[in-house]
Amino acid sequence: MKLSTYTKLTLLVFTILFAGCKQKKDTTTLKLAHGLDPSHPVHKAMVYMAEELEKESGGKMNIEIYPSGQLGGEQQCVELLQIGSLAITKVSAAVLESFTPNYQVLGLPYVFRSREHHFNVMDGPIGEEFLNSTEQFNIKGLCFYDAGFRSFYSVNKPINNQEDLKGLKIRVQKSITAMNMVKAMGGSPTPISWGELYTALQSGVVDGAENNPPSLHTSRHYEVCKYYTLNEHTCVPDVIIISTVVWNKLSEQEQKWLKAAAEKSVSKERELWRQAEEHALEIVKDAGMEIIIPDKEPFMKMVEPVYEAYKCQPEIYDLIQRIRNTK
Template sequence: MKKSRIILVMLVIALCALGTVWAGGKAEQPAPSASQQSQPAQSAQPIVLRLAETHPADYPTTKGDYRFADLVKERSNGRIQIEVYPSSQLGEEKAVIEQVQFGAIDFTRVSISPLAAFSPNFDALQMPYLYRNEEHMWNVLKGPIGKEFLASVEPANFVGLCWYESGARNFYNSKREVKSPADLKGMKIRVQQSELMVNLVTALGAVATPMAFGEVYSALQTGVIDGAENNWPSYYSTSHYEVAKYYTLDEHTRVPEITIASKISMDKLSKADQDLIKQAAWDSMDYQRQQWADYEKVAIEKIKANGNVITQIPDNSAWQAAMKPLYDKLSPALKDVVAKIRQVQ
C-alpha cells in the first residue's frame, strides 16, 4: 500500500509539472511583431451559390439571370456570388427543380408549367387565352396576385423570387399550315411535362407528347413528333424553325417564367442576406423584359427571312371554345383566382 501511494504521489507531481511547462510555454510565446499587428484579418470566403438555366448564355432569360447575379454581387460587396450555368449544364428543367427542392442546386429559372407538378395552383396563371395581352399579364404578376403566388411555393420547399417574360406560345409543325383546331387533329405535338399542357393539346385534337426541351430538335428532324409549341425566341434560338416551318400565331398561352430559390439554401443565410437576394431578383425583372422585347424582334425578322409560313389567327373563338373542359375542371378556389385575374386592369 505504501509503495502504491508513493507511485500515485509521483504521478500527480509529474502531471502538475507538465501542466506548468505547457502553460508556461503558452505564456512564453513571442508577441506578434508590429508588422503582423498592422495586417488586416483574413477576409471570409465569399458565399458562392449556383443558378441553373435551360437556355443558352445569350438568351433573354439567361441575361436576366446574369443581371440578378450582378446585382447580388454588387449589393453584397462581393460577399455573395451567384454562378449562372446556362444551356442545361446542371440538367433539364424537371430534374433541376427537384434538385433545388432538396438543396443540391440553389436557384433556377424555369417555366411555371413543370413547376405546377409541385405547386398545382400555378395552373391558374397559365390557363389558355386567359390574358388580354402582355400588359394585362404583368399587371397581374407585379400586383397582389403575383406576390401571393411567389409566396405559395414555400410549402414545396421553394422560395419564389421574381417573374420573367416568355412571350405568347404558339404552335409550329413540319407537316402543314394550321389555320384551325381541325388542322391539328392527329398531329404529335411536343408539350412540357405538365398535365395542363397535355390537356390543352388533347382538347384541340392533337396527340400530346411530353418531352424534355433539349430533345425536341432531333425529334422534329426524325419525325418522332410533328410539332411543338413555344414563343418566337425559343422557336428561333433552338433552330426549330429550320425543321418545322409552319408557325401559327394562336397565342394559346402566356406562361410566365419564375426564378425560385431552394428554401434549404436560403435558410442558411441571414435574413438580411435573404432580403438582399429577393430584392435583387425583383429588380432584375424590367431588364429581362427589355432583353426579351429586343430578342423577339430579331427572332421574328430571322424567321421571316428564312421563308417560314407564318399564319395569323384573326378569330380564335373556336380555339377558346375547345378549352371549356379545362376551365370546368378547375377547383372552386382556382376558378376564383381566374376570375380575379380577368378583373385586373
C-alpha cells in the first residue's frame, strides 16, 4: 500500500497520540474521525452509535469522535485506518470502487427503485457481501448510512422530462458511471470539482448539476439555480468502515457489541437524514426555487443501455440483476 506524503508526515504523531484502538484498564477506546460538520446527520448518528456502544458494553467500550477533518481528509482517514492508526471512518460507497469493482453497481442510475428497495438491499445479504468485500485491504464495513437520492437542478431551463436534458451541460463527479448516465439521458456531462461548482453555475460554464437536497442547501447552489427536478436517479450510500487491524484485536464479544451499536445507529441516521431532506427542501423552496416532480419511467428507460454495457462482466451483471430482483 502506497501512503500519501500527508500520511507519512503525520503517521508518527498519530501512532503516538491517536492509536486506532487502545485499552485502559477494563475499557477499550476506538478512534473515529471524519470530515463532516457536527451538525450533519451522519455525525449525529455516529454520536448515537457511540452512546449505544457504551450502553451495549456496560461502559467497557467507547468511541472518541473527531469531526470536521481534525485528523485529515477522507483519503487520509482511509489510509490511517488501513494501517490501524485510526479505527473507524465514514466514506461514500463510491470511494470503495477503487478497492472492489462491485461497489460501482451502487452508483448506477435507477438500480434502486425506491428508498424502501434501497434499504431492503443494503440491510440484506447483498449488503453484507459488500461490507465484507474489502477485508483484504484492511477495510471492513460495519453498516450503511442513507445519503439520499441525487436529482438534477438547473439554472435557467426547467427539466420536466428527459427531453429537457438534451444539450444541457450538467456537472458530474469524476466518475465514468455518472458521465455515462448523463450521456444516456441526452445531456453533456461536465466534470468539475465541488468547490468550483457555485462559480461554474453562476458564470454559465455548466447549465446544472445533480445532488441530494441537503447538499443543494448547504452548498447554496439554490441561490443560482431556479429549478430542482426530483427524478432521483442515484442513491449512493455512505459506509461506516473499521480497520481490520483494529477489528481483529477486539474480542468476539466486543465485535458483537460494536456491530449491534452500528446497526442501531442505522435507523437513527435514516430518520435524521429524512428530517435534513425535508428541512433542505423547505429552505430552497422558500428561497424561490421551483420543485418539479417528474415521471421517472422515461428517465429509467433512457439509462437501460448503461446496464447492458455490463453484460461482458458477468459477475457485476449478475449482481445488478440480483439487486433489481430484490423486493
